[in-house]
Every structure is written in C-alpha cells, then in structure tokens.
Amino acid sequence: xxxxxxxxxxxxxxxxxxxxxxxxxxxxxxxxxxxxxxxxxxxxxxxxxxxxxxxxxxxxxxxxxxxxxxxxxxxxxxxxxxxxxxxxxxxxxxxxxxxxxxxxxxxxxxxxxxxxxxxxxxxxxxxxxxxxxxxxxxxxxxxxxxxxxxxxxxxxxxxxxxxxxxxxxxxxxxxxxxxxxxxxxxxxxxxxxxxxxxxxxxxxxxxxxxxxxxxxxxxxxxxxxxxxxxx
Amino acid sequence: xxxxxxxxxxxxxxxxxxxxxxxxxxxxxxxxxxxxxxxxxxxxxxxxxxxxxxxxxxxxxxxxxxxxxxxxxxxxxxxxxxxxxxxxxxxxxxxxxxxxxxxxxxxxxxxxxxxxxxxxxxxxxxxxxxxxxxxxxxxxxxxxxxxxxxxxxxxxxxxxxxxxxxxxxxxxxxxxxxxxxxxxxxxxxxxxxxxxxxxxxxxxxxxxxxxxxxxxxxxxxxxxxxxxxxxxxxxxxxxxxxxxxxxxxxxxxxxxxxxxxxxxxxxxxxxxxxxxxxxxxxxxxxxxxxxxxxxxxxxxxxxxxxxxxxxxxxxxxxxxxxxxxxxxxxxxxxxxxxxxxxxxxxxxx
Ligand code: SF4
Ligand code: SF4
Numbered sequence: 001x002x003x004x005x006x007x008x009x010x011x012x013x014x015x016x017x018x019x020x021x022x023x024x025x026x027x028x029x030x031x032x033x034x035x036x037x038x039x040x041x042x043x044x045x046x047x048x049x050x051x052x053x054x055x056x057x058x059x060x061x062x063x064x065x066x067x068x069x070x071x072x073x074x075x076x077x078x079x080x081x082x083x084x085x086x087x088x089x090x091x092x093x094x095x096x097x098x099x100x101x102x103x104x105x106x107x108x109x110x111x112x113x114x115x116x117x118x119x120x121x122x123x124x125x126x127x128x129x130x131x132x133x134x135x136x137x138x139x140x141x142x143x144x145x146x147x148x149x150x151x152x153x154x155x156x157x158x159x160x161x162x163x164x165x166x167x168x169x170x171x172x173x174x175x176x177x178x179x180x181x182x183x184x185x186x187x188x189x190x191x192x193x194x195x196x197x198x199x200x201x202x203x204x205x206x207x208x209x210x211x212x213x214x215x216x217x218x219x220x221x222x223x224x225x226x227x228x229x230x231x
Numbered sequence: 232x233x234x235x236x237x238x239x240x241x242x243x244x245x246x247x248x249x250x251x252x253x254x255x256x257x258x259x260x261x262x263x264x265x266x267x268x269x270x271x272x273x274x275x276x277x278x279x280x281x282x283x284x285x286x287x288x289x290x291x292x293x294x295x296x297x298x299x300x301x302x303x304x305x306x307x308x309x310x311x312x313x314x315x316x317x318x319x320x321x322x323x324x325x326x327x328x329x330x331x332x333x334x335x336x337x338x339x340x341x342x343x344x345x346x347x348x349x350x351x352x353x354x355x356x357x358x359x360x361x362x363x364x365x366x367x368x369x370x371x372x373x374x375x376x377x378x379x380x381x382x383x384x385x386x387x388x389x390x391x392x393x394x395x396x397x398x399x400x401x402x403x404x405x406x407x408x409x410x411x412x413x414x415x416x417x418x419x420x421x422x423x424x425x426x427x428x429x430x431x432x433x434x435x436x437x438x439x440x441x442x443x444x445x446x447x448x449x450x451x452x453x454x455x456x457x458x459x460x461x462x463x464x465x466x467x468x469x470x471x472x473x474x475x476x477x478x479x480x481x482x483x484x485x486x487x488x489x490x491x492x493x494x495x496x497x498x499x500x501x502x503x504x505x506x507x508x509x510x511x512x513x514x515x516x517x518x519x520x521x522x523x524x525x526x527x528x529x530x531x532x533x534x535x536x537x538x539x540x541x542x543x544x545x546x547x548x549x550x551x552x553x554x555x556x557x558x559x560x561x562x563x564x565x566x567x568x569x570x571x572x573x574x575x576x577x578x579x580x
Contacts, residue, residue, distance in 0.1 A: 185445070
C-alpha cells in the first residue's frame with residue numbers, strides 16, 4: 001500500500017479549512033497538542049501540519065490565482081527518515097506513512113532540513129518534531145463509519161479538492177484522478193518521489209475582460225441616469 | 232539557514248581539536264619535526280581532547296529535547312549525524328590508550344599505544360568528514376550538497392589545528408621553522424579550497440519556484456504565504472542576510488582566517504619571536520568562526536521557493552528577474568505585504 005493525498009489545484013479555493021480541520025483533529029490526536037505560541041499576542045504562531053499558500057501563475061491578463069495546500073507528501077524516498085539520527089522518524093512499510101516517534105526524537109531539526117516541502121515543524125513547547133500523520137488514528141479506526149475513515153482535511157474540504165487513497169491500487173479514486181487529470185509532483189528533480197500528487201488547473205476558456213465597460217448605448221444611458229438621479 | 236550559535240562553536244572548536252590531534256599524531260608517530268618533550272606531548276593532547284570534548288558538549292545546545300541526545304547513536308546505517316556521533320565517541324578510547332602510553336612512557340611509546348594513536352588520528356579525520364557530510368548530503372540545500380563541503384570541514388579543521396600546534400610548541404620553546412611552514416601550507420591549502428567553494432556556490436542552481444509549484448511553463452509569484460506571522464519554517468529557513476553583510480564577513484574570513492595567520496608565520500620565519508604564533512591561532516579561530524556563520528547564512532533551503540524565492544539562490548527580497556515586477560518583500564516573515572493599492576505586480580504592464 002502507498003497511502004497519500006491527491007489535491008486538486010483547480011477546485012481548491014484557498015479557504016484554509018483543511019489546515020484548520022487538521023489542526024483541530026491532530027491537536028487532540030496522537031501527536032497533540034500542536035502548541036500555539038502567543039495565541040492572543042502580536043504575532044501568533046504555532047505548529048501546523050498543513051499550510052495553504054497562494055500564488056499568481058502566468059502574466060496578466062492570462063494569470064490565475066492558484067492555492068497550494070501542502071502537508072507531508074509521505075515520500076517514497078523519504079530523506080527525512082534517512083537523516084534522523086535517533087530513529088524517531090520512520091516510514092511504515094505496510095502503508096508508507098511517515099511518522100515521528102515522539103518518545104525518541106531529540107529535537108535536532110535535522111529531518112526538517114532534509115524535507116524539501118516544509119512538512120515538519122518543531123514543537124518548541126514539547127521539544128519534539130511534529131508532522132502530518134495522514135490521520136493514522138482516523139483512517140484505521142474501526143469505530144468510525146467507513147466514509148469517515150479518511151484524513152480530517154479530506155473530509156472537511158468544502159470544495160472537494162482533496163482525495164485520499166492507495167496509489168498502489170490502479171482502481172482507486174486517487175490513481176484514476178492522477179491518470180485522467182495528469183497529476184503532477186512538486187520538485188521531482190530532488191528524487192524524493194512524493195506520494196501526494198497535485199492536479200493541475202483545467203484549461204478553460206479565458207473570461208473576457210475587454211467588454212466589461214463596453215461603450216454601448218444602454219450602458220451610456222445608464223451611466224447618465226445614474227449621474228443625474230440623486231438617491 | 233538560521234546560523235545556530237551552538238553549532239558554530241561546536242564545529243569550530245572541536246574541528247580545531249581534531250586538527251590539533253591529527254597534527255600531534257603525525258609529528259609524534261611519524262617522527263616528523265623535532266622531538267617533543269613529555270610535557271609538550273601531553274599539552275598538545277590535553278588541549279585537543281579538551282577542545283573536542285567542549286565542542287561535543289556545546290553541540291547539544293541546539294537540541295530541543297536534550298534528554299534523548301544519547302539516542303543519536305542509533306541510526307548509524309543511514310544518518311551522517313549518527314555516524315559523526317559514533318566516530319566522535321569511538322575516537323576517545325583510542326586517543327585514551329595513546330594518551331596513557333604517552334603519560335606513562337613519554338615520547339618513546341610502545342607499538343600498541345602508537346597504533347592506537349594512528350587509529351585515533353584516522354578516526355579524527357573520519358569524524359571531520361562525517362561532520363561535513365551532515366551538511367553535504369542534504370539535497371534540499373544546494374549550497375551544501377557538494378563534495379567540497381566535507382573537504383572544507385577536514386581542511387579547515389587541520390588548518391586551525393596547525394596554528395594551535397605551532398602556538399603550543401612555542402610554550403615549550405620547541406617551535407621550529409617546520410611548524411610555521413606546515414601551518415602556512417595548511418592555511419594556504421584551506422584558503423584555496425574555501426575560495427573554490429565560494430566560487431562554486433556563486434553559480435549553483437537547482438529547483439525553482441516553477442518546479443516547486445509544478446507550473447513549469449508560466450511565471451509564478453507568491454501572493455500570500457497563508458500565515459499572519461512567522462512560522463517554524465520562516466524562522467529556520469527564512470534567514471536572509473544582506474549581500475554587503477555577506478561580503479564583509481567573507482572578507483573577514485579571508486583576512487582573519489587565512490591572510491593574517493600566514494603573515495604571522497611568515498614574520499616568524501623572517502625572525503619575529505615565535506610566541507606571536509598565538510596571534511595566528513586566535514585569528515584563525517575567529518576567521519573560521521566567521522566562515523562557519525557564513526556557511527549557514529549563505530545556505531538557502533529549497534522550502535524558500537514556497538515563500539517567494541524564485542530560485543534556490545536568490546533572496547526572498549529579490550524580485551523575479553526579467554519578469555513583471557513583484558511587490559518588493561522587505562520582511563520575509565511579513566505576510567501582509569500584499570496590501571491593496573500596493574500591488575505593482577498585480578496590474579501587469
Ligand atoms: S514530505 Fe518531507 S516530511 Fe514528508 S516524507 Fe517527504 S521529506 Fe519526509
Ligand atoms: S528532530 Fe527528531 S525526528 Fe527529526 S531528525 Fe532529529 S531526532 Fe529525528
């Protein structure tokens with residue numbers, strides 16, 4: 001098994017709901033608490049497993065805002081695990097999930113240095129490294145109804161931009177999406193072979209912008225009326 | 232990368248300690264140079280072991296969870312940090328046997344302690360190499376991902392070791408032209424290697440904001456990092472010294488680290504009192520301290536690409552070259568820079 005996420009950059013609206021759901025679930029989960037520093041202070045900060053960043057892609061007028069949520073990619077070649085001197089970081093052979101054993105971690109930050117995707121954050125309160133667990137405590141919880149055995153981010157996404165599944169299974173929804181939509185990986189040249197895959201925005205008809213203020217008779221009359229009539 | 236003070240002190244101090252030990256073993260066991268008195272041998276050994284131990288203790292300074300530090304020996308198979316820890320500790324028993332031999336038998340030690348001394352010296356080189364590989368093996372930091380990195384750690388350790396070796400020899404009135412000569416050769420070799428490294432990292436390349444975001448056929452600009460204040464990532468990787476700071480420190484590295492010590496030894500060779508070798512030792516340690524700061528400060532982690540850097544070398548504050556202008560980022564941790572009415576990049580041209 002090779003569990004991971006597919007994230008649709010076309011439908012992601014950048015609402016940060018996944019990040020908040022992740023924070024909520026995991027702060028009370030196996031790796032919690034995810035400490036907040038100065039929560040009511042000037043510059044509140046804290047540990048998050050999932051961060052959403054916003055980019056402008058392309059040049060005006062053919063530009064587009066793309067939101068990119070990023071968490072641990074559960075890389076197939078996980079250098080974060082190789083560099084860890086204590087053995088606290090490990091990759092589960094059975095499903096490929098990369099985890100940190102908090103009883104072993106010495107908080108040296110070395111794994112965070114080795115991760116290209118910024119997926120690891122040190123909890124300064126606990127002194128140990130924390131990262132996305134792919135909600136390992138949800139997806140295997142037999143007490144939950146089957147449709148809820150998914151990572152919190154996937155369940156919560158209002159735009160349905162996130163999918164969870166087994167990439168080794170050719171018939172899974174994630175494999176199908178990657179196939180049909182031409183899924184892409186971030187920084188493949190580093191060779192980490194991230195499992196999480198992103199779906200590029202679909203090609204759509206450009207939204208016309210040149211006729212917004214077209215000087216038609218109706219709009220001229222409307223403008224004139226709007227100017228004359230005091231409300 | 233944010234330079235951690237404890238790591239700078241650790242690598243400089245224990246690096247010099249290992250260098251000093253290598254020099255001691257080479258001079259003593261291979262019979263190079265003048266015969267050393269019992270006291271001098273012990274002094275060299277004590278200073279080197281003291282510096283190594285002090286450095287190793289300082290190295291735990293940056294751990295967030297020190298009580299688990301002993302676990303760092305557990306992953307010898309894959310982790311260079313683990314290997315460094317193992318070799319650093321393995322060094323002690325061999326150095327100890329050698330030291331005991333010197334303590335009991337003086338300069339004329341038996342074959343067993345001598346063999347232990349050779350092994351300890353080899354382990355010292357391997358430890359320096361492992362320290363370098365901790366950084367050299369990271370694909371995420373292009374400025375470190377080169378064979379030059381471990382080579383530099385070894386050479387700089389030896390170079391600072393030679394200055395100390397020459398300085399301590401003066402205390403015992405045993406400083407010779409050979410000491411000064413060896414120090415000069417090591418310093419010049421280290422300087423050349425460092426210069427090659429600086430030349431190399433000025434033209435390093437690698438991932439860009441395009442491959443990081445997967446949009447390889449378009450310009451990509453950061454609109455918003457998605458957080459309102461600094462995060463672990465911006466603290467750790469967002470360190471962005473100004474170019475002139477870097478240039479000034481680089482000047483310091485060469486002047487204090489290499490030029491001044493070489494001049495000191497040159498003047499010793501031309502008749503100045505040998506005692507000024509201490510100046511060279513202190514100056515080279517300060518210079519290499521600056522070198523270590525620069526080593527971190529100049530390294531740019533690829534995660535910066537997600538925070539607005541366009542390539543893995545340019546600073547977060549630099550607008551994309553040859554592209555539509557981007558709002559200049561003055562403070563990489565300030566996510567509110569993209570304020571309304573202040574978006575020169577947004578309207579295009
Ligand atoms: S994304 Fe980072 S933390 Fe996750 S497996 Fe890959 S290298 Fe490790
Ligand atoms: S911070 Fe913890 S998990 Fe990461 S490399 Fe160090 S010991 Fe391993």
